[in-house]
Amino acid sequence: MKILICVKQVIDSQAPVTIDESGKWVKYGDSSPFRMNRYDEFAIEEALRIKETLNDVSVDAISVGPPRVSSTVRKAMEMGAEKGIHILTEGDFFITPFEVASTIASYVQTNNYALILTGAMSEDDMNSQVGQVIAEILNRPCATLVMHQEIREDKKEVYVEREIEGGKRECLNLQLPAVLTIQSGINIPRYPSLSNVLRARKAQILTIEATAMNIPAKREHLVALSYPEVSSRGTFIEGSQREKAKELVSILHEKSLI
Amino acid sequence: MKKQIAIIAEHHKESVVSATFEAVSFALELSNLTEAKPVIIVLGKSIKEMAENLSKKTGLDVVGIEGGPLEFYNAEQYKFTLKYYLESIDPEYICMTHTAMGLDLAPGLATRLDASCITAVEGIKSQDGKISFLRSMFGGKLRAEIMPKLKKSVITILPGAWKAQELDPMENGHVDIKAAPSSISTSRTITVKEAEEETLNLDDAEVIVAAGRGIGNEENLHLVKDLAKIFNKSAIGASKAVCDLGWLGYKHQIGMTGRTVSPRLYIACGISGSSQHISGMKDSQIVVSINIDPNAAIFNVSHYCIVEDLATFIPVLLEEFRNFVGTT
Numbered sequence: 001m002k003i004l005i006c007v008k009q010v011i012d013s014q015a016p017v018t019i020d021e022s023g024k025w026v027k028y029g030d031s032s033p034f035r036m037n038r039y040d041e042f043a044i045e046e047a048l049r050i051k052e053t054l055n056d057v058s059v060d061a062i063s064v065g066p067p068r069v070s071s072t073v074r075k076a077m078e079m080g081a082e083k084g085i086h087i088l089t090e091g092d093f094f095i096t097p098f099e100v101a102s103t104i105a106s107y108v109q110t111n112n113y114a115l116i117l118t119g120a121m122s123e124d125d126m127n128s129q130v131g132q133v134i135a136e137i138l139n140r141p142c143a144t145l146v147m148h149q150e151i152r153e154d155k156k157e158v159y160v161e162r163e164i165e166g167g168k169r170e171c172l173n174l175q176l177p178a179v180l181t182i183q184s185g186i187n188i189p190r191y192p193s194l195s196n197v198l199r200a201r202k203a204q205i206l207t208i209e210a211t212a213m214n215i216p217a218k219r220e221h222l223v224a225l226s227y228p229e230v231s232s233r234g235t236f237i238e239g240s241q242r243e244k245a246k247e248l249v250s251i252l253h254e255k256s257l258i
Numbered sequence: 259m260k261k262q263i264a265i266i267a268e269h270h271k272e273s274v275v276s277a278t279f280e281a282v283s284f285a286l287e288l289s290n291l292t293e294a295k296p297v298i299i300v301l302g303k304s305i306k307e308m309a310e311n312l313s314k315k316t317g318l319d320v321v322g323i324e325g326g327p328l329e330f331y332n333a334e335q336y337k338f339t340l341k342y343y344l345e346s347i348d349p350e351y352i353c354m355t356h357t358a359m360g361l362d363l364a365p366g367l368a369t370r371l372d373a374s375c376i377t378a379v380e381g382i383k384s385q386d387g388k389i390s391f392l393r394s395m396f397g398g399k400l401r402a403e404i405m406p407k408l409k410k411s412v413i414t415i416l417p418g419a420w421k422a423q424e425l426d427p428m429e430n431g432h433v434d435i436k437a438a439p440s441s442i443s444t445s446r447t448i449t450v451k452e453a454e455e456e457t458l459n460l461d462d463a464e465v466i467v468a469a470g471r472g473i474g475n476e477e478n479l480h481l482v483k484d485l486a487k488i489f490n491k492s493a494i495g496a497s498k499a500v501c502d503l504g505w506l507g508y509k510h511q512i513g514m515t516g517r518t519v520s521p522r523l524y525i526a527c528g529i530s531g532s533s534q535h536i537s538g539m540k541d542s543q544i545v546v547s548i549n550i551d552p553n554a555a556i557f558n559v560s561h562y563c564i565v566e567d568l569a570t571f572i573p574v575l576l577e578e579f580r581n582f583v584g585t586t
């Protein structure tokens with residue numbers, strides 16, 4: 001049974017983001033702190049756990065993006081993915097979730113995967129779309145926000161629990177092949193072992209030019225980016241730590257909270 | 259035929275979830291801009307009463323589609339049923355809330371209907387007769403304007419972005435109940451498990467001090483706990499990140515998939531302010547946020563903003579509280 005994990009490279013959520021001259025994307029530089037999308041780390045860990053519990057499981061990782069994302073593919077291999085696939089795109093722009101999903105689905109069509117795992121959401125674009133669209137293009141069932149999964153012994157079906165509002169869980173059975181989008185908290189992702197790191201360092205990443213893949217046209221268009229309105233922000237308390245603390249105490253007293 | 263906006267209603271245990279009425283508000287705003295007519299669609303096993311209530315409350319036409327396999331929400335069943343029905347009304351927009359159901363359903367439905375798909379929408383923009391949608395990116399640090407390129411769009415609406423309105427319609431909408439077409443599905447929802455028994459009294463707390471990943475490590479939790487002790491009726495909340503790390507149990511989680519709270523005072527410590535967190539605490543009367551990043555999105559929903567490292571700031575704050583108590 002082959003599992004494919006979709007991994008995305010994102011800028012660290014604590015880094016400042018500024019809009020570029022075109023007004024349509026963000027400015028990235030050589031020192032931008034890129035890392036793997038956190039939800040995808042959970043997806044990799046879940047795939048590795050499946051591999052450890054069932055016989056005959058192999059795990060590959062795929063990422064779509066500009067040259068910089070190859071380091072994230074390698075990170076997935078350091079964690080334990082056997083094969084790394086990089087679908088290389090031109091330029092460092094916003095790619096719509098439909099384009100990403102079409103690209104990955106097109107790769108899957110020529111490679112047989114019983115299970116595709118994605119993260120629940122990319123931390124930068126925040127679409128929560130790619131997994132569901134891959135599933136639809138490939139005509140496979142999909143469950144999102146998965147917090148628990150059990151593949152039946154015959155590998156024909158997977159039982160999942162998805163996280164819904166108010167701490168409730170929706171329980172369902174999906175026929176394989178299927179797509180799951182993994183919610184954070186399903187597991188605790190491992191640190192790469194030294195032997196895996198050494199193996200991954202030497203391993204080849206399979207790089208495929210996206211332009212060679214015949215991807216359908218985008219269905220949405222990013223018109224512009226902007227910063228949120230400042231008017232929606234509250235009062236910034238200024239001064240030294242001590243002054244800020246004093247002021248906050250007096251505000252809370254005024255509001256009779258203390 | 260007049261263009262339509264289909265609103266997919268969401269319900270749990272035979273009652274419509276309140277966010278559906280926010281989607282109605284969104285659809286009414288969109289209808290003013292496009293002249294398309296909103297219609298509500300509700301799918302389920304036995305939905306007559308819900309459909310009638312919806313038509314009474316909103317004055318909009320309601321289509322109910324009934325069938326045993328629709329007892330629980332299930333993406334495959336919903337996509338199959340909706341594709342079958344939506345073909346006949348050919349709506350320009352199909353909208354639903356950006357909840358665990360909406361985000362599960364919308365992208366696949368859009369692909370099946372050859373429609374554009376825009377998720378977690380917070381605003382509508384209309385310019386020169388063209389409609390585009392506003393949504394957050396980068397944890398709320400940026401806003402993107404996205405325009406559909408196809409004739410049909412599936413939109414999910416961020417909970418809290420529109421207010422549910424009291425519409426008081428003059429007359430009820432028309433209700434039409436149909437039988438669901440039969441289908442074979444590769445996915446079957448078995449049940450919905452309830453949340454674990456609640457032992458934490460977040461609802462009664464006047465003050466909630468909430469910890470985010472920014473507390474840095476589990477040991478720093480005591481800072482948050484000490485801060486909470488200053489107040490009389492207080493409780494500890496958390497972002498999902500903190501619960502995922504195992505620093506606090508899931509019963510502390512505030513937000514979309516956690517608890518919704520509205521205390522008099524909410525103090526967010528090291529929380530970035532993702533939309534999923536905000537949706538659970540935005541109705542708090544006063545929000546104070548402590549965050550090292552001056553651009554953190556949590557400041558957009560805060561009344562008092564403190565840009566500091568909480569590890570050094572909270573101890574100073576605790577001292578000042580004690581000084582204050584000592585002098586009164």
Ligand SMILES: Cc1cc2nc3c(=O)[nH]c(=O)nc-3n(C[C@H](O)[C@H](O)[C@H](O)COP(=O)(O)OP(=O)(O)OC[C@H]3O[C@@H](n4cnc5c(N)ncnc54)[C@H](O)[C@@H]3O)c2cc1C
Nearest residue numbers: 470471472497498499513514515516528529530550551568
């Ligand atoms: C479908 C879905 C449902 C979700 N439901 C929920 C939910 O119910 N509740 C929820 O909370 N999340 C939920 N999430 C997750 C959500 O998207 C965020 O990932 C999460 O809220 C982030 O938690 P955080 O703010 O603690 O961490 P981060 O986003 O990592 O933010 C940490 C913050 O701490 C600040 N910081 C760092 N160091 C310091 C310091 N020393 N002093 C002060 N500040 C510091 C940083 O500047 C940053 O702003 C959901 C996600 C999905 C996809």
Ligand SMILES: Nc1ncnc2c1ncn2[C@@H]1O[C@H](COP(=O)(O)O)[C@@H](O)[C@H]1O
Nearest residue numbers: 006063064118119121122127128129130
């Ligand atoms: N460029 C990409 N390359 C590979 N996987 C991706 C990419 N973009 C998104 N994904 C996957 O899809 C998930 C959801 O992303 P999104 O739909 O953008 O929120 C992510 O967690 C990844 O697993």
